[in-house]
Amino acid sequence: MIETADTKKNNSLNKISASFLISNEDIILEYEVSVEFFPQISDHTNLKGISFIDTLAPSLGEGNINKIKDILTEREAQIIEFNINVNKEQKFYEILISFLPNNQIFIIFRNIDNRKQMEFDLEKERVKLKNILDLNPYAIQIYNNKGYHIYENQAFLDLWNARPPKDFCVFEDQNIIETGQIYAFNDVLNGKTVYLPNGEYDTKNVFPDRDSHIVYFKAVVFPIFDKNKVVESFAVMYENITERRLVELELIESEEKLRKSEENLILLNKELEQKISDRTKKLKESEEKYREAYNLANLYKDIFAHDINNILQNIKSSAELSSLYLNSPEKLSTIKEFNVIINEQVTRGSKLINNIQKLSHIDESKITLNPVEVCINIKESIKFLQQSLPNKNINISVDSFPGEILVLADNLLLDVFENILFNGVRHNSNLNVKIGIKISKKKNKGKKFIKFEFTDNGVGIEDTRKDYIFQRGFGNKSKKGMGLGLSLVKKIIGNYNGEIWVENRVEGDFSKGSNFTILIPETD
Template identity: 30%
Template structure:
């Protein structure tokens, strides 16, 4: 309901001007009372009523004797306005007069309601056109026979014809394309919305890519319409293409480099091993050769880890039901072989077929790299590592603890050693632990590190892995 009555037209207000606007809540105006009650008010003789003198002041000043206030109501009984008719003579108002005003008020209500509806429709149309014209891509509406009813400014500027209204697919496209679009339009009406990617050649000859959405517009009691809009995704498509090309180049050079360097490594390793097999080799030279061979092995391991990085980060990896007890024992032996001159003792409570997690082939790399790291972190010849597995208190996660008695990690190292690839920190962990972090992330798990002895990092470190339990 409206809050005020705004003057539309007035006749006969020469001495005293008509009020341009009256608040419906104002108690000093009879027209406001009529608006509030929605009931007509007849005053045949002003001198005989007991209305407030302030309310009658303007009428008496104009010399008025009789007044009529009639509400104009819409079809939903909402207030449209109020008609006020006055006379300078008294006039008895009979049933015929009431019938006349009922008819006049009904005519006014119909005209004003229609005008209000037309104004609302016009405003709605203007809002839609403004919205469509500011879209950075095509917007259109067609009827059920594919005739154009509306196109936005983008389509008007792209087309040599300024006005496509009333044209159909045959008028706008070659025969094969027109037939294709007509079939598509009917499919939309029968089956519902469709999305597709399409390419369009612009006036400058450049190909642009659009994602188009076409959908039915159902109307009660009328034939359905076909609506559609497109969004320019050219830049996104070009960026994705460039990214894929860059990724392919990186993978190509990665494989090429890894292959060629590994071939060189094999040659170096073969020659170093031949030298080391010489029983008469001086001890000083033997030590140098052993260190050189160790460095080559580390380089081979680095290249293998980098290749695994590529595989782990190629996208969504497939996880499968896995017994976490299968991989540790293989990793135990692999680590012992990597350090043949060290006495490595690994204690574990892992039992086969006791737990099940969702993992894949890279779980072996998690075990291997954590064990390998523990050996490297221990200075003395004998290395003791504990691998303990248990469920968390809620049973939601499987917890794996890798505990060593090595040199440990100070607080700064703890904060950075497990940094991900996208974290901007000074990397201190090497590739192995970063690979472990990437794999655990793929498993939707977590990895953390703490002191083996709380408060004394020099007593060794404990790496804690939490993996979702259950298959």
């Protein structure tokens, strides 16, 4: 065999099965054939001086021989692959055909069984991976590191109804750039995995000739590295949330329609109220007086009906339970407890009627203010509370500066103190109810005030409710509603040119109880 520097190098790297040096007339000049390659030739035949084509035709087959003839005719160096049966075993070879300057042809047969086996194994893995990707319920798309689409699974086609055109580049997609999603694809080229929690894409951006088709999705974009840990491509895995998102959008649209309907109803109700107000104005001397009367009538009706129903129901239940135990002497203490409940409810009903009458009186009358001694009213309100709730363990402490304390008020000041104290007990789940009353002096905007602070260890008032508890009717639908009492208190204090507000007894924790603060102008 004739060896050149190139063939020696190839011999060191690859297994050469046979080599031939032939003339332009297809005559074999030199050759070397390994034992496994055409064993009948290497063992028994001297090939010099005979036709190369004729010698190999029976073993290579007509198709492979024709390919070699074409190359020899075209006189252009090429490499071709073929497979033949050697000793009943399929073998893979490649033929390297080179044309030498001296009108000779050098032909090398190289066994590529190992390479073919590797290719076969890789193809099996590729098919296996493709099957895994195609059967994956999530849509998967793969781009090369230039941003051009190179693969999609069936779920991707089902999701987008098409594959991107060959000239589509994700880094040039205006929709992705304008929505800020481009950062995900830039980051993934740096080896990062990026999540897109809420994506929205219209396929019309890729296919302008198609109708708009919007897909809502969640996605994860992750890099694919080569053996040198360089990002050679990246994949996008989509979760289709279109159906869920459309339901959400329908819900938002329904909520918007409902909101507008509510606004229309409110507007209609306001128009109706205005018509009623206009009719009332024609029938009465003062529009303001009778419009307020109309609103108050509804307020009193709602509050009175609700609270009286609760009171009557409590009395009825207590009376019925008491009647069950009348013939059981051992239940005498229980009957007494029910009797106490009945008395408390009667007192509560009487107080409710008085409050409504007083609230009506305040709205209809002009208030005359006079100096009122504070401590006397505090003592009277404490006494009334303890008499009204004898079975409650109530501890009340008073912290005041010495001497007579006078404020500009009237006889309704007593009701203010009683309302605050009763609220501190009613909204208190502790066995030992504690109420503290602190009286001090305060200057506000150059005016002198007496400051009252009523602290309790009750359930407290959530911050979101603090601004509303003094409004008329607030809480009147609650079983423990204090809307009427605090509305009365707010009205009375307002007529005194004073202020009232509520804070947490312990800063930052409403559940530790409340602190009602009242400012009333002091008299000299």
